[in-house]
Amino acid sequence: MNVQSMAKNILACVGGEKNVVSLVHCATRLRFKLKDRSKADREALENTDGVVTVVESGGQFQVVIGNNVPEVYKEIGRISQLLEGSAADHSQKEKGSLAGRLVDVVSSIFTPLLGVMAGAGILKGLLLICTNAGWLSPEETTYTILYAAADSLFYFLPLLLAVTAAKKFGANPFIALTIAGALIYPTILELKNSGAQTEFFGIPVVLMNYTSTVIPIILAVFVMSYLERLCMRFIHESVKNFITPLICLTVMVPLTLIVFGPLGVYTGNGIAAAILSVFDLSPILAGAIIAALWQILVIFGIHWGIVPVILNNIAVHGKDYIKPATAAAVFAQTGAAFGVMLKTKNKKLKALAGSAAVTGIFGITEPAVYGVTLRLKKPFVCGVISAAAGGAIIGYSGSVALASGAPGLLTIPIFYGPGFLGFIIGISVSFVLSILLTYIVGFDDPVEETKEQPVENSGGEPIYSPLQGEVLPLTEVSDKVFASGALGEGIAVLPSKGVVTAPADGIVTTAFPTGHAYGITSESGAEILIHIGMDTVRLDGKHFNSKVVQGQKVKRGDILAEFDLDALKEEGFDVKTPIIVTNSGQYTDIIPTDQKKVKTEEQIITLISSPWEENNHEI
Template sequence: MDVQSLAKEILRHIGGEKNVVSLVHCATRLRFKLKDRSKADKKALEETDGVVTVVESGGQFQVVIGNHVPEVYKEIGRISNILEDSPADQSQKEKGNLAGRLVDVVSSIFTPLLGVMAGAGILKGLLLICTNAGWLTAEETTYTILYAAADSLFYFLPLLLAVTAAKKFGANLFVALTMAGALIYPSILELKNSGADTEFFGIPVVLMNYTSTVIPIILAVFVMSWLEKYCMRIIHDSVKNFITPVICLVVMVPLTLIVFGPLGVYTGNGIAAAILSVFDVSPILAGAIIAALWQILVIFGIHWGIVPVILNNIAVHGKDYIKPATAAAVFAQTGAAFGVMLKTKNKKLKTLAGSAAITGIFGITEPAVYGVTLRLKKPFVCGVISAAAGGAIIGYSHSVAIASGAPGLLTIPIFYGPGFLGFIIGISVSFVLSIVLTYIVGFDDPIDEKQQQHTGKGSGEKIYSPLQGDVLPLTEVSDKVFSSGALGEGVAVLPAKGIVAAPADGVVTTAFPTGHAYGITTESQAEILIHIGVDTVKLEGKHFDSKVVQGQKVKRGDILAEFDLEALIREGFDVKTPVVVTNSNQYSDVVQTDQKRVRTEDLIMILI
């Protein structure tokens, strides 16, 4: 993947960096919040090489890329000022409905932590396996050190959430951190553990244990951000930078301990109790429903409303019953993609489905869902049905998650505990059943439609000869890079005239200053390379007269360049000209002309 080009294309198609309010990323997506949605070209983005799809959900413009999203995110930060501006463009008012804004808030706060949560969760699960197997004991210093590495994120979770919440709400990062630190300050914990009556200027304080909590600090930072803005507006410029933090700390720390803390803890415990009660009534039904609906919730971004509940369950109770059922959904969609790979005869789809299935096994399902199963519809439905079957087994087994992390092959240790065997059986059933159902039910294979249309010279992307002359196989080109097919499939033309024409309507993506080679991306995204002769770059432009520039739109037959054919031959250059489809691996077939001699108005290739 050309990360630099992709980052530039994404910036261009979203309407430029000035159209971006904020940008965060998760495991597979760039999540933009745009000022003006109408300036973004969704269709162009979806057709950009490297972009799986584009999803609009929860007030976010989400560009799904896959595993390369961190590199693209960093490149966007390097070539623009978006990342510096992301945390706090407060001039832009939140738009959209309440549910959409809530999803945006939750995803922005938790997304930056997902990677390290997964890593810490895996380590925690492995330590549990080691102690149960007798390989380590809790008294060993090795265990103590590794457990500190695994548990510190969860213990100090309020501090980490203070950072991401402050960025989201545009609050002072260090004031938010200080406030979170006060909640888990040793003397506060001692007061809570002592059981003594606590008050603040006569106001009773119900102390809670705030280590590993989620909701209290988010509520506190949200309110603090408004208090801070108000103070910065009314306090004189000469003193506001240090008076404002004083006011925020004096007001917000007691207010959090008295109001937001207990409210957040009781709310989280109440939601957890409600969900547990559903599992108590019918764990089989609860597991099946969660697993069946999870991927649908993910598509619309609604799952972010459940993430805090999962984290709160793990933090407060040390385990969660929801997350294991979601794993069934992940493995089911992965299995569906694997089934598509086995069933399809379309080379491009087979490659895409195979790579998506491999990625899905490790917990990243966006390429499988958006690139394969949802697009084909029936495999997605097969995945939902299979997820329900696996989720029912997991619910019946009362499987739990002891830490957070994207469900996948590497994160299986975080599910080690009660019902672990049932969890393994559940995800295995989801995966295998989804493969079988997808293969049996089938889908509208894109290659089948193409083959039905393909008669005679066929249909598809038509590429015309850029030169007049004799048609030769690529193997007759003396340059091995072309003759081996390394750059793609195509033909060669032995020119009879020194005129090069556009082989199709499109855009000039490459126009070498030396005038010896041109790249055209057609309107259907076929990438055509025309290289006039072999080693002609050595002439440094001599004998070539370019008629186009990079980025110029052209119509089929427009003159790209003129060259002195006789001079090239006289100077001993091989003038066989490769005409190559550099992205030919994205097509089922490249049908070459059977004519031995062509003019510029003659068809030279059809891309199926």
């Protein structure tokens, strides 16, 4: 599927543009914050070509895509207004736990900077290698120019964070930038370096060095966003556009220098000291625990609570002890994917594991974790154990990160400092040990270990019509997600009677509370989706009477639901109903009936299996 179709399908499956409060992206996933989660069709998303999986964590609805996520993100921005203003829709109250909201805030602020941070970090590491090898001298102007390119992001980090924080908190980015600029203004820096006593109307000011800091500007912009909204609410329209910035600057710059600045710096230093004390107590244990838990934290999105600590350590102290241990986790899960590739006899899984492992080497582990190791379970555990072993070596060596960036082959230069040799040994042990453990321990391979035998029944599996009415090709459905075949192949019925029956013997895997859609998995493994009408989810169950619940066993012809067909038509709803085989890729062919009209329990689709039994349902 091309990027344009993919973006349209994803936007439709999350409930449309109006259902999105905010949208950001990281290296591999789109991170939606939705107004109404029930309007999102997770099953449809996971069956969309190009989507690896869907993860709900930290109050976010995360669509994992992989390396193409920036292109899909841009395309969503092109076809919608999400990237122009609705991302900061603060009229929508934040929902979810405090921890979930904090994760959302941190990820939204730091995610846009991760790419350029990685690039600058690699350049910084390469310069360090060049100077140690004698290829460049710090006195050369070439070095000075390249170092300025590498270090400017970290030096002016408060300015960059002011922009992303303003976007997240719904504040004016130019006011936020000006506040950040005041913190690193040359005269303020000179005043701090001089050691002279500083006061503001008699109030003592403890000046700090705010270049490369993280916490102070985020606190300042957060408070400023509320002050700005208060001013915009009560100041007259004729003067509020310049009086509001005046008040914000006059209040926030001194307040930040007096309160938020020292508080943020002391907090960051305190956290750094606490982490360092843990490593001093037992560097082996600290490295092992961080490496073992890191990928688990990433799955639940909790790692975003640690990211600011890592960045603050690098920005303020020039190095960080946590990040090297996380690299062991990355290389361990990559090794587990390689182990799966070597072990499996399933061609599709072998190809998936191989491509995911190659991606993982460069620091993008989501395809390996969500597409391979976590689904097979044992390889993921092998990866966690191997990460702990590598993390222990890294901790013992006192390895540090000198810059930020996703741990991977290309970002190895950012770890070029104390304990670099131990770092290389640690990630190598994680990678190799994970391959060996995965291969030795094994996993439930989706393919039989014995020689494949031809399937005796080649006549095809029948799927029976759940509705009575006129038969239509799927392309005539108005919803492009269904019509395009993105969710799978199938057929549509224009019903003449408001009764939906089971199309095969099986289990009800999906029964929407709104009664408008049902998923059935047949006894032979066919996954069938029946979606009654278009956009009928908006009725919130009105005119629908569901007769089954999720997990219930049904026989062909059992009534799934009844609905008021005339009422739907009167309210202007399109009642064309698609019947989709969502796991179409597991069949050689899907043949719809050539009849113009059908009754319930008449055969409507024939599924033709591959002439060889593959049992790929677990992939």
